[in-house]
Amino acid sequence: MLKSAQDILTEMSIKGSLLPSKNDIPYLEDSGNENCKYHIGDFEYMAENISQNQYGIRCVLTMLYNGSLKNRNLISLYSSRARSEFLNKAKGVDNNKAEKHLLALEKELLTFLKKKQSEQKVKSGKQAPRISEEDKQKAMEFLKSPDLFEIIKQDVNDLGLAGESDNALLAYLIASSRKLSSPLSGIVKAQSSSGKSMLLKTIVSLMPEEETIDVSRITEQALFWMNDMDLKHKLLVIAEREGNNGNYAIRLLQSEKKLRLLAPQKSADDSTIATKWIEVCGPIALLESTTQTNIEIDNQTRVVELYVDETEHQTQLIQTMQKRSRTLEGMLAKKNAESIMQKHKNAQRLLENVNIMIPYANEISFPVKLVRSRRDCDKFLNLIEVVSFIRQFQKQVHEHGQLSTRYVEADLTDYEIAYSLGSKVLGQSMEELDKRSRQILDMIVSMVEEMSERNDSLEEATFVRKNILNYLKRSGINMHNAVLQKYIEPLVEAEYLELISGGKGKTNVFRLNATINDSGKIEAAVLTGLTTPAELEAKLNKSHKKKTQ
DSSP: OOOOOHHHHHHHHHHHHHHHOOSSSOOOEOOOOSSEEEEETTTEEEEEEEEEEEEEEEEEEEEEEEEEEEEEEEEETTTTHHHHHHHHHHHTTTTTHHHHHHHHHHHHHHHHHHHHHHHHHHHHHHOOOOOOOOHHHHHHHHHOTTTTHHHHHHHHHTTTOOOOOOHHHHHHHHHHHHSSEEEEEEEEETTTTTSSSHHHHHHHTTSSSSGEEEEEEETTTTHHHTTTTTTTTEEESSSTTTTTTHHHHHHHHHHTTTEEEEEEEETTTTSOOOEEEEEEEEEEEEEEEOSOOOOOHHHHSSSSEEEOOHHHHHHHHHHHHHHHHHHHHHHHHHHHHHHHHHHHHHHHHHHOOOOOOOOOOOGGOOSSTTTTTHHHHHHHHHHHHHHHHHHHGOOOOBTTOOOOOOEEEEHHHHHHHHHHHHHHHHHHSSSSSSSSHHHHHHHHHHHHHHHHEEEEEEEEOEOOHHHHHHHHHHTTOOOOOOHHHHHHHHHHHSSEEEEHHHHHEEEEEEEOOOSSTOOOOOOOOHHHHHHOOOOOHHHHHHHHHHHHH
């Protein structure tokens, strides 16, 4: 609450006569959480409700001259017009001298605010808590367990995430990769009410708060104006991609690992415009969700795509979990949830900054047909790195005379885990169709084969969306017409389906393009051409035999 002018006058006059003259240099007499009192020669100033915008300082300023109140008003100290208006109301003072005071005051108040903000950041910022010896031992036992990744899956299930074990594990690895030099990014794709938010919420609950930035949306310039180290090695979680205007900044962080901006700003006296250099350091790990079937190709190639299970079986699992949460068993599970989350957070804090060396990197074959495979190969190698990184306490730490950092070596177990998760996911992302459209295409192929056995040949069978919906329903998949339309559009664009007739106000009639292949079957989406764990082991054994001969 602002004090009255008389209260300010009384308070400022109590000590004013005791203060030495500072020859027009602001002398900080007193400051509280919300105000500052300055003495400059025969002048005294009280600044309240101090704030800063992109141009400079605003405050409620009280001016006393020889103990007499001259003016008290809201003023933008950076504006020459505002200063002139303030001084014109201050009768009986030297305006030239007072003008210098106000300019000097703004600099002092900028320093005051900067110091205050720094103190608040230290006080209220997310600091890593001290881990007790007992909690440290529990976290270390978890990190050293040979069943580490099975425990992660079980813990995620115990936290209430039904099914989705592979998606959850992959999202966990993406979140953990924030500590690496080249973190991963992931986007969870599914229609509304499918469990995207639950998946992200569960993974976020296992990560340290001080290393996680969890937001609903980001404006276009928001990330550029963060403090220089606020994003470095952090996990950025965005609830919904729709409405997120920060895609450009995120792409830069993913590829360049930093943001650099030149922005014009007005000077303190509002007379000139100067260019300010802004740099925000990355890298970041990213997790976000979307209901969009297709996203921009520039964004798509930078992320790992995770598809939530939308089958009836998964719906049953979710409903079973929802019912269980209302039982005594569920209440006990909730009580245990906090210890599970704390164990993982502490384990994440114990992970040390070590480099990962993949000794068999040159033995890995990766598909080369598509240009985007250049990024996907790097993503797969990063996946091996983060698996090895989490298993670092199960390995020997190495040092090299020519390297200033320590490192651990990725082993075959790391490769097997990365391959089991990455081969299918990256195989889906390298296809021209997204996973959902491909699944619909597989169902259409089966439907058309069934139709051709009864009536038409495979090439001549035609159908409408209602036929597809009925076939899906018979197969245990309930889908709305509008959702099906989203998945059909990419099939038409890629010429897997041919639109025979239709248009505005008419029913669209489709035909399966018979040139898919000779049998009419669609092969499963797998990353063909990627070295399997068995092939890699054989290569390494062969290489080892040559060395020992």
